[in-house]
Amino acid sequence: xxxxxxxxxxxxxxxxxxxxxxxxxxxxxxxxxxxxxxxxxxxxxxxxxxxxxxxxxxxxxxxxxxxxxxxxxxxxxxxxxxxxxxxxxxxxxxxxxxxxxxxxxxxxxxxxxxxxxxxxxxxxxxxxxxxxxxxxxxxxxxxxxxxxxxxxxxxxxxxxxxxxxxxxxxxxxxxxxxxxxxxxxxxxxxxxxxxxxxxxxxxxxxxxxxxxxxxxxxxxxxxxxxxxxxxxxxxxxxxxxxxxxxxxxxxxxxxxxxxxxxxxxxxxxxxxxxxxxxxxxxxxxxxxxxxxxxxxxxxxxxxxxxxxxxxxxxxxxxxxxxxxxxxxxxxxxxxxxxxxxxxxxxxxxxxxxxxxxxxxxxxxxxxxxxxxxxxxxxxxxxxxxxxxxxxxxxxxxxxxxxxxxxxxxxxxxxxxxxxxxxxxxxxxxxxxxxxxxxxxxxxxxxxxxxx
Numbered sequence: 001x002x003x004x005x006x007x008x009x010x011x012x013x014x015x016x017x018x019x020x021x022x023x024x025x026x027x028x029x030x031x032x033x034x035x036x037x038x039x040x041x042x043x044x045x046x047x048x049x050x051x052x053x054x055x056x057x058x059x060x061x062x063x064x065x066x067x068x069x070x071x072x073x074x075x076x077x078x079x080x081x082x083x084x085x086x087x088x089x090x091x092x093x094x095x096x097x098x099x100x101x102x103x104x105x106x107x108x109x110x111x112x113x114x115x116x117x118x119x120x121x122x123x124x125x126x127x128x129x130x131x132x133x134x135x136x137x138x139x140x141x142x143x144x145x146x147x148x149x150x151x152x153x154x155x156x157x158x159x160x161x162x163x164x165x166x167x168x169x170x171x172x173x174x175x176x177x178x179x180x181x182x183x184x185x186x187x188x189x190x191x192x193x194x195x196x197x198x199x200x201x202x203x204x205x206x207x208x209x210x211x212x213x214x215x216x217x218x219x220x221x222x223x224x225x226x227x228x229x230x231x232x233x234x235x236x237x238x239x240x241x242x243x244x245x246x247x248x249x250x251x252x253x254x255x256x257x258x259x260x261x262x263x264x265x266x267x268x269x270x271x272x273x274x275x276x277x278x279x280x281x282x283x284x285x286x287x288x289x290x291x292x293x294x295x296x297x298x299x300x301x302x303x304x305x306x307x308x309x310x311x312x313x314x315x316x317x318x319x320x321x322x323x324x325x326x327x328x329x330x331x332x333x334x335x336x337x338x339x340x341x342x343x344x345x346x347x348x349x350x351x352x353x354x355x356x357x358x359x360x361x362x363x364x365x366x367x368x369x370x371x372x373x374x375x376x377x378x379x380x381x382x383x384x385x386x387x388x389x390x391x392x393x394x395x396x397x398x399x400x401x402x403x404x405x406x407x408x409x410x411x412x413x414x415x416x417x418x419x420x421x422x423x424x425x426x427x428x429x430x431x432x433x434x435x436x437x438x439x440x441x442x443x444x445x446x447x448x449x450x451x
Contacts, residue, residue, distance in 0.1 A: 021205075021206075021268065024205075024206035025205060025206055025209055025271050025272075025275060027206065028206035028207065028208075028209030028210045028213070028275070029209055029213055029275075031210050031214075032051070032209055032210040032211065032212065032213030032214035032217070033213055033214070033217055034214075035047060035051060035210065035214040035218075036051060036214035036215065036216065036217030036218040037217055037218075039051060039214065039217075039218035040217065040218045040219075047218075048215070048218045048219075050211075051210070051211045051214035051215040051218055052211070052215045052219075053211070054207065054208065054210060054211025054214075054215075055208060055211030055212035055214070055215045056211070057208075057211075058201075058204060058205070058207065058208025058211060058212065058276075059208070059212070059276070059277075059278070061201045061204070062198075062201060062276055062278050062280075062281035063157065063278075063281070065194055065197060065198045065201070065281075066157060066159065066278075066280050066281065067153070067154040067157055067159075067162055068154070068190070068194055069191075069194045069195070069198065069280065069283065070159055070162050070163060070280055070305070070308075070309065071154075071162050071165065071166045071169075072166070072187050072190050072191040072194065073166075073191060073283065073301075073305035073308075074162075074163055074166035074167060074170060074305050074306070074309075075166045075167075075169050075170040075173070075187050076170075076184070076187050076188055076191050076301060077170070077301045077302035077303075077304075077305045077306065078166075078167060078170030078171060078173075078174065078302065079170050079173050079174055079180075079184055079187075080298045080301045080302060081174075081298070081302055082174060083298045084296070084298045084299055084302075086411070089411075090299055090302075090303075090407060090411065091302070093407045093410070093411070094302075094303050094306065094307075094403060094404070094407050097403045097406055097407060098307065098310065098311050098403060099348050101242075101246070101247075101250070101311075101313055101399055101402070101403065102311075102312075102313055102316065102317045102347055102348045103317075103344060103347075103348050104242070104246055105238075105246070105313040105314075105317035105318050105347070105395075106317040106318065106320075106321050106343060106344045106347040106348070107344065108238055108241055108242060108246070108318065109238050109317060109318035109319070109320075109321030109322050110321045110325070110340055110343060110344070112234050112237060112238050112241075112322065113234065113321060113322045113324075113325035114325070116230055116233075116234055117230075117325075117329060118230045118231040118234050118322060118325060118326045118329070119231070119325065119326040119327070119328070119329025119330045120230075120329060121230075145160055145161065145164050146161070146164060147161040147164070147165065150165065153165065159280065159309055160309070195284045198281070198284050199284060201281075202272060202284070202285060205272055205275055205276065208275065208276070209275045212275065212277075212386075213275075216386050216387060228381075231322065231323075231326050231381075231384070232384060232387065232388065234322050235318065235319060235322055235388045235391060235392065236388075236391050238318040238322065239313075239314050239318055239391045239392060239395040240391075242313055242314075242318065242399075243270075243394070243395050243398050243399075247259070247262075247398060247399070247402050248260075248262075250402070250406060251402070251405070251406070254406050254409075254410065255405055255406045255409035255410065255414075256409065257405065257409055257414075257416070257419055258419075258420070261419060261420060261422065261423075262293065262401075262402070262405060262419075264422060264423045265289050265292055265293045265419070265422030265423060266286075266289050266290075266293065266397075266398060266401045266402075267289075268285055268288075268289055269282055269285040269286040269289045269397050269398075269401060270394050270397055270398050271394075272285050272397075273286075273393045273394045273396065273397035273398075274390045274391065274393065274394040275390070276393070277386070277389045277390055277393045278393065279307075279308045279309075279312070279393060279396050279397055279400065280308050280309070282308075282393075282397050283304060283305060283308045286304050286307075286308065286397055286400055286401055287300055287301065287304045287305075289401055289422070290303070290304055290401045290404050290405070292418065292422040293401065293405050293418070293419050293422045294405075294408070294414045294415035294416060294417070294418035294419035294422070295404045295405055295408045295413075295414060295415075296408065296413055296415075299404060299407075299408060299413065300404055303403065303404040303407070304400055304401070304404065307399070307400035307403060307404075308400055311396065311399050311400045311403065312363070312392075312396045312399075313395050313396060313399045314391065314392030314393060314394070314395030314396045314399075315363060315389075315393070315396055316347055316363045317347040317348075318392070318395070319363075319364070319388065319392050320343065320346070320347060320364050320366075320367040321343050321344075321347065321367075323364050323367070323377075323381055324339075324343055324367055324368065324371060324373060326377075326380075326381070327368065327373055327374070327377030327378075327380065327381075328371075328373055330377065330380060331373065331374055331377060333373060335371070339371050342370055342371055343367060343371070345370075346363075346366060346367045346370050347367075364378055364381070365378055405419070
């Protein structure tokens with residue numbers, strides 16, 4: 001028995017220390033930038049192709065789990081609300097704070113655009129633009145929520161329709177009560193399976209970072225970024241003001257918690273969002289860090305999946321506001337107070353059109369069509385979009401973790417001791433938890449054998 005109990009201790013002391021996940025991401029960023037520069041400056045075609053394929057495979061792996069993950073996450077999250085007191089109140093407060101922060105973000109975006117004139121001096125003309133393959137409109141948005149069948153939304157990755165079906169299934173399960181328990185048990189098991197598989201993909205993020213960053217630099221180069229310098233800076237500054245200015249202010253005043261501690265806990269999700277450019281792909285990490293920030297699991301399982309498909313301060317507020325001003329200046333269209341109010345309205349109400357995927361083209365086309373601006377303007381921004389999308393998605397995910405913390409704090413259900421203690425990476429901790437479980441399981445089996 002003593003020999004068995006000594007085995008775990010020996011294993012721990014001989015284990016090679018692991019590199020923190022954030023350090024792996026930073027190393028991937030630096031290596032990707034170096035390889036991208038080499039591929040472009042030395043015209044190394046095989047390196048260019050390799051970087052492209054590595055990045056594409058990583059994004060494809062993330063997208064592979066998106067459709068079933070969204071469906072089962074929304075379904076389970078709705079049914080989990082039955083375990084929460086004042087569930088309707090919590091859902092309403094969550095949506096209200098989504099709208100408040102979106103409004104603040106879009107006002108910041110408009111303000112920066114008016115101050116900097118991002119479309120001036122770029123040398124771009126209307127001839128440089130082209131219409132996107134897919135455009136969004138209010139009619140398409142409203143009619144597109146309801147699918148024509150249950151298969152197409154999954155094959156075409158229409159997240160909005162998947163959310164609709166999951167919501168209907170979740171509400172129906174609540175109405176059925178005990179008769180739906182087998183379905184809910186299966187759904188929870190499938191969700192755990194998907195999240196486990198996605199964790200494996202997330203562990204590949206440092207390698208994916210090398211490919212995504214390297215390909216962006218090799219393909220676009222610094223010259224293109226220079227042409228869009230003002231617009232790129234506006235997007236990054238706007239997102240930074242929201243993430244590191246507005247969010248800390250709301251945490252300190254509305255939630256009355258330490259903002260620094262929030263970023264300690266949420267940083268693993270924010271950095272993964274920056275690399276992956278996918279709110280939905282980052283969702284398992286966002287759920288984990290939000291729980292560790294002291295938000296009850298039952299509420300987190302609703303708020304985070306809901307936010308991953310509708311809460312987009314970067315993609316659906318700051319970016320379309322700046323892009324509309326940029327495109328209007330290129331095409332020589334004057335925007336007035338009415339147009340700016342429309343931008344705010346679209347950002348607050350239509351953000352679900354962004355649907356948590358990489359890119360914000362649908363939201364941008366929805367904004368442009370509402371304002372009557374030429375859709376060819378979307379083509380002006382497509383080349384620079386991946387560079388912008390990294391910061392936009394990081395802002396989205398920060399907001400998706402922020403709102404549950406604020407609502408939980410204001411409803412007095414936030415575990416403030418857990419919030420103050422949150423700091424570790426969810427990936428490192430998940431591994432540690434798995435090791436602990438394995439060791440405990442080994443001990444439980446070994447003790448009777450030794451006895």
